[in-house]
Amino acid sequence: xxxxxxxxxxxxxxxxxxxxxxxxxxxxxxxxxxxxxxxxxxxxxxxxxxxxxxxxxxxxxxxxxxxxxxxxxxxxxxxxxxxxxxxxxxxxxxxxxxxxxxxxxxxxxxxxxxxxxxxxxxxxxxxxxxxxxxxxxxxxxxx
Amino acid sequence: xxxxxxxxxxxxxxxxxxxxxxxxxxxxxxxxxxxxxxxxxxxxxxxxxxxxxxxxxxxxxxxxxxxxxxxxxxxxxxxxxxxxxxxxxxxxxxxxxxxxxxxxxxxxxxxxxxxxxxxxxxxxxxxxxxxxxxxxxxxxxxxxxxxxxxxxxxxxxxxxxxxxxxxxxxxxxxxxxxxxxxxxxxxxxxxxxxxxxxxxxxxxxxxxxxxxxxxxxxxxxxxxxxxxxxxxxxxxxxxxxxxxxxxxxxxxxxxxxxxxxxxxxxxxxxxxxxxxxxxxxxxxxxxxxxxxxxxxxxxxxxxxxxxxxxxxxxxxxxxxxxxxxxxxxxxxxxxxxxxxxxxxxxxxxxxxxxxxxxxxxxxxxxxxxxxxxxxxxxxxxxxxxxxxxxxxxxxxxxxxxxxxxxxxxxxxxxxxxxxxxxxxxxxxxxxxxxx
Ligand SMILES: [Zn+2]
Numbered sequence: 378x379x380x381x382x383x384x385x386x387x388x389x390x391x392x393x394x395x396x397x398x399x400x401x402x403x404x405x406x407x408x409x410x411x412x413x414x415x416x417x418x419x420x421x422x423x424x425x426x427x428x429x430x431x432x433x434x435x436x437x438x439x440x441x442x443x444x445x446x447x448x449x450x451x452x453x454x455x456x457x458x459x460x461x462x463x464x465x466x467x468x469x470x471x472x473x474x475x476x477x478x479x480x481x482x483x484x485x486x487x488x489x490x491x492x493x494x495x496x497x498x499x500x501x502x503x504x505x506x507x508x509x510x511x512x513x514x515x516x517x518x519x520x
Numbered sequence: 521x522x523x524x525x526x527x528x529x530x531x532x533x534x535x536x537x538x539x540x541x542x543x544x545x546x547x548x549x550x551x552x553x554x555x556x557x558x559x560x561x562x563x564x565x566x567x568x569x570x571x572x573x574x575x576x577x578x579x580x581x582x583x584x585x586x587x588x589x590x591x592x593x594x595x596x597x598x599x600x601x602x603x604x605x606x607x608x609x610x611x612x613x614x615x616x617x618x619x620x621x622x623x624x625x626x627x628x629x630x631x632x633x634x635x636x637x638x639x640x641x642x643x644x645x646x647x648x649x650x651x652x653x654x655x656x657x658x659x660x661x662x663x664x665x666x667x668x669x670x671x672x673x674x675x676x677x678x679x680x681x682x683x684x685x686x687x688x689x690x691x692x693x694x695x696x697x698x699x700x701x702x703x704x705x706x707x708x709x710x711x712x713x714x715x716x717x718x719x720x721x722x723x724x725x726x727x728x729x730x731x732x733x734x735x736x737x738x739x740x741x742x743x744x745x746x747x748x749x750x751x752x753x754x755x756x757x758x759x760x761x762x763x764x765x766x767x768x769x770x771x772x773x774x775x776x777x778x779x780x781x782x783x784x785x786x787x788x789x790x791x792x793x794x795x796x797x798x799x800x801x802x803x804x805x806x807x808x809x810x811x812x813x814x815x816x817x818x819x820x821x822x823x824x825x826x827x828x829x830x831x832x833x834x835x836x837x838x839x840x841x842x843x844x845x846x847x848x849x850x851x852x853x854x855x856x857x858x859x860x861x862x863x864x865x866x867x868x869x870x871x872x873x874x875x876x877x878x879x880x881x882x883x884x885x886x887x888x889x890x891x892x893x894x895x896x897x898x899x900x901x902x903x904x905x906x907x908x909x910x911x912x913x914x915x916x917x918x919x920x921x922x923x924x925x926x927x928x929x930x931x932x933x934x935x936x937x938x939x940x941x942x943x944x945x946x947x948x949x950x951x952x953x954x955x
Contacts, residue, residue, distance in 0.1 A: 386910075387935065416911065418932055418933065421910070441935065442935065443900070
């Protein structure tokens with residue numbers, strides 16, 4: 378039930394983000410979701426793409442440091458406080474969220490949030506037990 | 521009670537030791553001036569004849585030999601014995617261009633083997649030990665030097681050489697290794713890798729570790745001893761002089777490395793002026809090999825910075841002790857009055873990353889204060905998708921540099937291949953100060 382995310386180390390200098398999106402675009406890889414975390418010196422770009430392995434290879438060829446991480450995609454009920462119910466549920470089960478960001482597309486009218494947990498398996502079990510919908514990788518990459 | 525491999529020579533009273541040194545010095549000078557054109561010329565230029573050397577103090581009248589002299593004589597120009605008598609050739613890796621080449625006669629190998637055996641005993645090893653020799657075998661002197669000494673001692677040697685750490689950990693456990701020989705940073709890497717495999721190396725049979733071939737510190741010794749559960753002993757050697765076993769700490773004191781003075785005459789000089797400095801003062805180590813036949817060297821500038829202590833040692837050995845090496849004279853940086861060597865920072869990075877890192881030291885001066893920025897290329901092994909992990913990596917490197925070298929630095933993580941490489945080797949230092 379996990380989704381593969383690639384993360385890329387970038388220095389905070391102009392043009393790096395454009396460079397990465399250009400490389401992926403030229404290779405025909407679609408970026409499905411994106412989040413950039415940064416400090417004054419460097420940033421980490423996290424991507425959900427439709428072809429993880431290929432994206433990793435082409436970026437490495439261009440000299441980027443790339444890692445693959447398992448994240449979890451969860452459907453957020455399309456009503457006020459939808460996200461809050463997920464977070465409260467996770468909190469009750471003492472599951473720590475490292476970071477999260479929104480998926481570009483919607484799924485059947487619902488929003489999709491990408492979560493990174495420190496204990497992924499435990500988080501998946503908790504979410505499933507509490508009735509939340511977790512989206513499989515194949516579904517997400519092709520959305 | 522200390523044990524010795526060669527008690528008579530290791531505990532020779534100073535007067536007798538110095539008389540032996542003088543006799544051997546005179547003999548080697550006669551040999552090189554007869555057999556090596558380079559020395560015949562350099563002695564003539566200095567206006568000294570071998571018979572002018574009547575006391576050890578006269579040594580100072582002799583010219584130095586440098587690494588450049590060795591390069592200029594590549595490959596065999598400084599050999600004092602005919603090739604028919606040379607039974608082994610080693611070479612040190614040349615950072616630029618050609619390596620420096622050394623040749624050993626049968627007798628040179630025998631001396632090296634004995635000095636290495638003496639070193640093992642001084643470090644607390646003995647017959648019956650299982651010696652896990654993880655120094656590289658090959659042109660590099662480390663592997664074979666330790667190997668022959670260990671056999672002479674009567675220990676069982678595992679010639680594992682470098683690399684394949686998982687296999688090393690398995691063999692170390694299964695074969696019951698009691699003594700480990702490798703670089704200090706590799707020992708910590710071994711411990712980390714073992715822990716990752718679920719093996720606590722502290723519970724292994726390892727009792728003694730003999731570490732050399734790169735500068736390290738007392739803080740690193742404490743860390744190694746805590747992480748590996750053994751006595752960590754510092755060994756010194758360089759291929760130009762012989763290889764490992766030129767000097768070693770005794771396990772009784774762990775306070776300076778006894779340099780085998782019946783085969784080498786050590787001097788400490790001011791690297792700028794070439795003048796000797798007093799015992800206890802820091803300077804460049806200069807060594808004259810007084811028994812070597814293959815390639816004897818007169819007043820060889822090692823470029824290693826240390827000091828010498830000739831006061832008696834608790835172990836009973838009478839040979840002077842050189843202080844733990846604090847780096848090389850030719851790439852030393854002085855940052856806020858503290859001597860810093862790129863190799864020291866490199867060994868900190870190797871230890872943290874477990875891989876050879878690409879790094880650049882940028883030294884600058886702002887508001888009359890020296891600043892040190894350490895740029896480190898982020899490789900896959902250290903990269904994480906979490907900001908806090910990378911930030912704490914940077915802080916950890918800064919802390920280790922502060923703890924080990926006493927210098928405040930700023931670590932900047934940079935993308936791969938951003939640090940300039942020349943001839944495949946990275947430039948390590950950029951000093952922007954206008955001094
Ligand atoms: Zn001693």
